[in-house]
Amino acid sequence: MKTLEGKVALITGGNSGIGKATAKLFAEQGAQVIITARRQDVLDRAVADIGFGAFGIRGDVGDLDHHRALAAQISKEFGAVDIYMANAGVIDLKPSDAITEEIYDQHFRINTKGVFFGVQAISPIMNNGGSIIITSSLAATKVLPNHTAYAGSKAAAAAFAKNWAIEFKDRRIRVNILSPGPTDTEILGKLGITEDQRGPFLEHMANTIPAGRLATSDELASAALFLASDAGRYVNGIELNVDGGMSLI
Numbered sequence: 343m344k345t346l347e348g349k350v351a352l353i354t355g356g357n358s359g360i361g362k363a364t365a366k367l368f369a370e371q372g373a374q375v376i377i378t379a380r381r382q383d384v385l386d387r388a389v390a391d392i393g394f395g396a397f398g399i400r401g402d403v404g405d406l407d408h409h410r411a412l413a414a415q416i417s418k419e420f421g422a423v424d425i426y427m428a429n430a431g432v433i434d435l436k437p438s439d440a441i442t443e444e445i446y447d448q449h450f451r452i453n454t455k456g457v458f459f460g461v462q463a464i465s466p467i468m469n470n471g472g473s474i475i476i477t478s479s480l481a482a483t484k485v486l487p488n489h490t491a492y493a494g495s496k497a498a499a500a501a502f503a504k505n506w507a508i509e510f511k512d513r514r515i516r517v518n519i520l521s522p523g524p525t526d527t528e529i530l531g532k533l534g535i536t537e538d539q540r541g542p543f544l545e546h547m548a549n550t551i552p553a554g555r556l557a558t559s560d561e562l563a564s565a566a567l568f569l570a571s572d573a574g575r576y577v578n579g580i581e582l583n584v585d586g587g588m589s590l591i
């Protein structure tokens with residue numbers, strides 16, 4: 343029997359990178375997967391790539407009405423959710439004196455508010471014994487250059503997760519944090535740095551990681567599967583760094 347047979351999994355930011363790789367793995371493991379993101383064309387392509395009856399719903403996690411409508415639609419069409427992965431996120435690397443109010447708000451609207459109100463809307467339609475995974479970042483616990491605003495937005499989301507692990511005790515819903523180190527996804531093209539800066543930045547990152555390279559999306563997906571599945575059934579409230587050992591240096 344497949345690991346996630348009969349489960350319904352909802353993944354935000356599921357049309358790209360870590361979210362898409364996780365959606366594909368969960369679908370291969372038998373789950374009915376629902377992915378969300380803003381770009382409809384990319385969402386459509388991802389649904390086709392994932393296969394296994396994956397379903398895409400367009401929406402912006404910073405919009406509370408989107409979460410409410412999503413909960414209503416999923417409850418009507420799929421009944422209930424077993425696995426919710428709040429994964430959508432953005433990053434704009436800048437020193438604090440270059441962070442405008444707009445950049446600050448964008449981080450906290452998507453990476454923090456999006457997670458909070460996503461869980462608020464989706465948890466009522468989750469089955470007891472379900473699993474919530476919050477994609478945070480190694481940057482939430484490790485100081486990295488020019489990550490201040492992003493780090494704050496991700497650290498807040500990680501703090502929510504630990505509180506929820508207790509709040510959902512009576513429903514036996516586990517809540518864990520998946521903290522990727524640098525991972526080779528589309529986000530590396532949206533770091534808010536120039537092309538000239540990107541190469542040396544990524545090379546420096548790869549050289550400092552004990553693994554000697556960035557992670558792949560599939561490696562993050564494997565860790566998400568552990569947290570989502572029965573293999574991780576006694577794991578609750580942890581921050582799982584999937585970072586090739588970068589947190590040690």
Ligand SMILES: NC(=O)c1ccc[n+]([C@@H]2O[C@H](COP(=O)([O-])OP(=O)(O)OC[C@H]3O[C@@H](n4cnc5c(N)ncnc54)[C@H](OP(=O)(O)O)[C@@H]3O)[C@@H](O)[C@H]2O)c1
Nearest residue numbers: 355358359360379380381402403430431524525527528529
């Ligand atoms: N890659 C890394 O090095 C790394 C390291 C640490 C943490 N992370 C975290 O991992 C998560 C996934 O990132 P990734 O690396 O897979 O990057 P990615 O390929 O750029 O994926 C980001 C996803 O978020 C979606 N998204 C962004 N803003 C959204 C919004 N307002 N509403 C709904 N969806 C939104 C994007 O789709 P649309 O643009 O179509 O909406 C996309 O599906 C993020 O939370 C990121 O912060 C990544």
